[in-house]
Amino acid sequence: MKYQELHIQTQREFPNNARTQGFGWLVRAGYLTRENEILPLGKQMIERLQNLSADPSFLFHLSLPLLTNEHETFFPISTGSTEIIHCESCKYTERKELAQFKKTPFSHEAILPIEKVETPECHTIESLTGFLNIPKEKTAKALMYTRISHNQFIFVVVRGDMTLSEAKLKDKVGDVRLATAEEINKAGAAAGYASPIGLKNALIVVDDLIPQSSNLVAGANEAGYHLLNTNYGRDYAAEIIADLVEAKAGDLCQHCGNPLSIVPTVSLATRREFHFENILLALAETHRDDKGFTFPKSAAPFDVYLMHIAGKELNTRVKAEEIYDALQAAGIFVLLDDRDERAGVKFNDADLIGCPVRVTVGEKNLKDGMVELKLRKADKNILIPHVDIVSKIMEIK
Numbered sequence: 535m536k537y538q539e540l541h542i543q544t545q546r547e548f549p550n551n552a553r554t555q556g557f558g559w560l561v562r563a564g565y566l567t568r569e570n571e572i573l574p575l576g577k578q579m580i581e582r583l584q585n586l587s588a589d590p591s592f593l594f595h596l597s598l599p600l601l602t603n604e605h606e607t608f609f610p611i612s613t614g615s616t617e618i619i620h621c622e623s624c625k626y627t628e629r630k631e632l633a634q635f636k637k638t639p640f641s642h643e644a645i646l647p648i649e650k651v652e653t654p655e656c657h658t659i660e661s662l663t664g665f666l667n668i669p670k671e672k673t674a675k676a677l678m679y680t681r682i683s684h685n686q687f688i689f690v691v692v693r694g695d696m697t698l699s700e701a702k703l704k705d706k707v708g709d710v711r712l713a714t715a716e717e718i719n720k721a722g723a724a725a726g727y728a729s730p731i732g733l734k735n736a737l738i739v740v741d742d743l744i745p746q747s748s749n750l751v752a753g754a755n756e757a758g759y760h761l762l763n764t765n766y767g768r769d770y771a772a773e774i775i776a777d778l779v780e781a782k783a784g785d786l787c788q789h790c791g792n793p794l795s796i797v798p799t800v801s802l803a804t805r806r807e808f809h810f811e812n813i814l815l816a817l818a819e820t821h822r823d824d825k826g827f828t829f830p831k832s833a834a835p836f837d838v839y840l841m842h843i844a845g846k847e848l849n850t851r852v853k854a855e856e857i858y859d860a861l862q863a864a865g866i867f868v869l870l871d872d873r874d875e876r877a878g879v880k881f882n883d884a885d886l887i888g889c890p891v892r893v894t895v896g897e898k899n900l901k902d903g904m905v906e907l908k909l910r911k912a913d914k915n916i917l918i919p920h921v922d923i924v925s926k927i928m929e930i931k
């Protein structure tokens with residue numbers, strides 16, 4: 535394709551709203567607008583990536599730092615909105631809301647008799663633990679939902695120091711919404727002071743750590759009161775016991791015991807689909823130097839950046855057009871810079887856009903039957919006979 539057909543506009547300045555370096559360079563090189571709209575050059579690159587994706591393993595050949603599991607492939611980036619849990623040691627990788635980790639019971643104690651105590655104004659775990667001077671691990675946290683498919687009240691219990699993962703809950707019971715005050719009252723619970731003990735018509739769902747935790751403080755289902763020493767099995771039972779909580783940084787990997795970390799990412803692919811705009815960003819973040827992009831051959835929008843430098847005696851433009859036709863006929867993707875710009879401007883734009891090879895048709899070399907060939911990542915250029923250009927470029931891997 536030709537430079538002017540694609541309406542490429544490179545920018546001298548880095549956009550001041552650049553969220554990441556890669557995004558800023560994509561705007562500078564004319565792939566995206568500052569508003570993150572894809573320009574024709576960006577579309578061309580995405581089209582090439584789409585063709586590559588006929589081979590589902592293509593992402594692994596783009597020299598990207600990927601984090602992956604059997605369902606999804608992620609690219610770590612500080613601005614990414616998809617948080618994943620990752621184990622540096624065994625490479626366990628999972629979306630935060632679905633990640634598993636090694637849970638440890640707080641302590642094993644002899645089971646004590648249940649005891650109702652007054653706990654005024656203690657309707658959060660924080661106020662309760664402060665008032666009773668106990669760690670959060672010694673409390674049972676209640677969360678109340680309605681199961682949409684069955685219009686059924688669900689009472690969820692997780693340990694007070696843990697956070698419920700709604701994704702994990704939905705995985706077990708289907709879609710849910712928060713229970714209304716009326717539904718909570720009807721089941722016999724009291725918001726802020728709720729426990730599963732003595733409820734009517736409730737589906738009780740507990741995190742698998744609850745049956746292993748003894749003497750937890752839970753609500754008394756009466757405003758202003760809690761129960762000390764509630765115990766799963768003795769005081770209540772659940773229809774569903776499952777892993778229901780979110781992993782956090784520092785939790786231990788259930789496969790190898792290493793501390794887990796949280797990594798912000800963007801998703802590049804699931805089993806069913808690729809996210810090409812994210813792949814474009816990942817390539818931009820990964821492959822560049824201080825002049826512009828250094829895309830790998832397979833992922834660049836074009837294989838070759840072809841340009842002429844206007845001559846005084848010879849018509850270098852006509853020769854460039856001839857080479858363009860010959861390369862295209864050989865199935866090589868070429869971007870012909872057909873502008874009448876100074877050589878320096880074209881060199882800069884070639885570096886910015888980042889095609890793996892630059893071919894320059896200039897008068898002095900052309901008189902000797904030669905054109906200049908420069909690999910984007912090389913410091914020096916070489917001269918080759920213009921009649922050999924197709925075969926030479928086919929050789930470049």
Ligand SMILES: [Zn+2]
Pocket residue numbers: 621622623624625626787788789790791792
């Ligand atoms: Zn691990």
